[in-house]
């Protein structure tokens with residue numbers, strides 16, 4: 001259960017091929033598994049390990065360092081409310097208080113219907129638009145208590161489905177490098193000469 | 206959510222009124238600024254064409270002459286850094302630092318969302334000039350829209366022949382790979398960024414070597430540059446270094462993007478003239494943040510991101526020039542000014558930053574891992590009204606173990622203290638450890654009475670607001 005699907009394995013191989021060393025694809029592939037399953041499962045980590053020739057422990061070792069990876073079931077929507085200085089100055093703690101009250105759960109937990117997980121978060125690079133929050137890493141700016149309630153209503157009514165994909169999906173589109181244009185990644189040990197445009201320029205001098 | 210008070214609904218927080226030169230934000234006015242069509246219509250990829258008509262070394266020389274300073278925090282000249290790659294060691298890589306997460310910093314995300322082609326063109330120019338054969342664009346994981354925009358721009362630029370094999374039918378070939386981060390502030394540190402790109406936990410590497418230019422990704426020479434730094438290159442390549450140095454001052458040429466947040470009337474992101482613009486201009490100027498909200502007084506401001514020692518009104522006339530800022534006891538850092546008015550509870554404000562850095566410690570160095578947590582726990586106790594005099598001493602002792610010797614701080618006429626210049630000494634590998642001490646040190650030095658009151662009164666407080674709730678008008 002929850003190994004990558006065939007379609008995602010194909011995508012995984014495309015991603016792996018971009019890197020000079022396979023292990024560099026570790027984080028993108030764990031993201032891919034989180035997109036598929038909503039959180040990071042043990043089976044998915046085993047599968048990622050097979051794909052990049054490392055041990056499952058290495059996958060977990062790296063993945064557990066990063067905050068976006070969640071190892072337990074998570075709401076369809078993850079709401080992160082920023083509490084760092086710029087947002088704190090503009091009422092982030094009041095907003096969090098309100099959010100906990102509205103959702104009826106404490107920060108760090110999920111609503112009983114499994115729809116929304118609420119979290120404290122750190123600086124979201126939108127400091128002039130404080131207080132800010134992110135829903136599945138999509139920003140909302142200058143959020144008032146009324147805005148928050150509206151957001152929750154809209155999420156519950158499915159009104160934002162087009163704009164906000166379920167938790168785990170990072171971008172709605174992905175990079176695809178066309179095979180006929182790609183230079184291709186080489187293992188660094190296999191590269192012995194400088195790039196063509198430098199060698200030729202230096203030889204000409 | 207609330208109606209956007211800024212001129213371009215799609216460019217949250219960005220203002221370009223006034224008569225300022227635009228080096229990196231010139232396309233933000235268009236609602237389709239991120240498309241290849243708009244980029245072409247506004248001189249896009251002309252800098253690359255020009256560069257490809259020159260020798261790589263000539264392009265590198267032009268960038269050196271521009272004195273383009275790194276915008277990621279350290280302010281190191283980009284052209285000089287490129288020169289640190291050892292001769293004859295191949296391959297060399299470019300890693301783009303799009304991990305923007307320093308508290309208060311908001312510019313790289315805008316550049317990636319609103320003008321991804323400008324960044325891509327910058328990557329191409331850097332790769333051509335410095336002989337970099339593969340480029341990794343590391344975008345902070347929490348920036349979904351930036352991922353979408355950059356991915357689309359890369360696809361379009363590949364299809365148009367700007368990226369990949371034999372770019373514009375020359376012998377210049379480079380791949381640009383979009384890489385996803387996954388949430389960890391310390392990964393912004395360049396050696397941690399490289400570890401993360403290798404699929405490891407994002408922990409900074411021991412120094413020396415001080416620059417990954419010699420030993421970086423997979424042990425190979427690697428240039429790490431910030432998104433804003435690279436976004437300046439198309440302008441420099443198109444117009445020449447002289448046009449660039451004509452803006453700003455000799456030591457700080459060009460422009461910089463600065464985010465002003467907190468208790469100002471018009472928080473925003475502004476592209477300012479480097480070197481000469483002062484903090485007073487930025488906080489009070491009509492074309493900038495327009496003064497303190499609600500007619501309140503300025504209490505303190507953080508001049509260069511959460512890691513920077515704080516300034517007070519005494520430092521308003523300092524310009525955006527590195528040496529002036531360090532002489533006054535702080536740094537310009539990542540271009541983030543956070544403004545606190547006189548309703549701010551200073552210990553509680555400092556706590557948010559100490560908590561941030563304590564939380565973001567990667568755990569590799571003891572003074573940061575243990576010290577940061579201690580600072581956070583003790584300060585939290587003090588802010589909650591449960592601290593004692595001894596706690597203030599402990600904070601200083603823990604701080605001393607992270608930053609031995611004199612700690613930089615600003616001058617204050619009110620307190621009769623003079624400045625201790627930046628930087629500090631440190632016992633840790635990277636700046637996360639010291640950054641946990643900086644805010645509480647600044648707060649205790651510039652506002653000792655607020656700490657004394659808390660430890661003397663010792664009245665437990667339950668819900669502590671960092672500041673009075675903003676009034677209407679926001």
Ligand SMILES: Cc1cc2nc3c(=O)[nH]c(=O)nc-3n(C[C@H](O)[C@H](O)[C@H](O)COP(=O)(O)O)c2cc1C
Pocket residue numbers: 274275276277278279280281283302303304305306307390391392393394395396429430431432434435635636637
């Ligand atoms: C803890 C820490 C976090 C950092 N975060 C960032 C960041 O988010 N973005 C960035 O460009 N540089 C960041 N830096 C600076 C980088 O280490 C590096 O100096 C920079 O990316 C180099 O690019 P530049 O020369 O173009 O500025 C950080 C440094 C430290 C110590």
Ligand code: SF4
Pocket residue numbers: 391408409565566567568569570571573574633634635636637638639
């Ligand atoms: S200072 Fe802190 S974050 Fe930096 S390497 Fe040491 S433990 Fe890690």
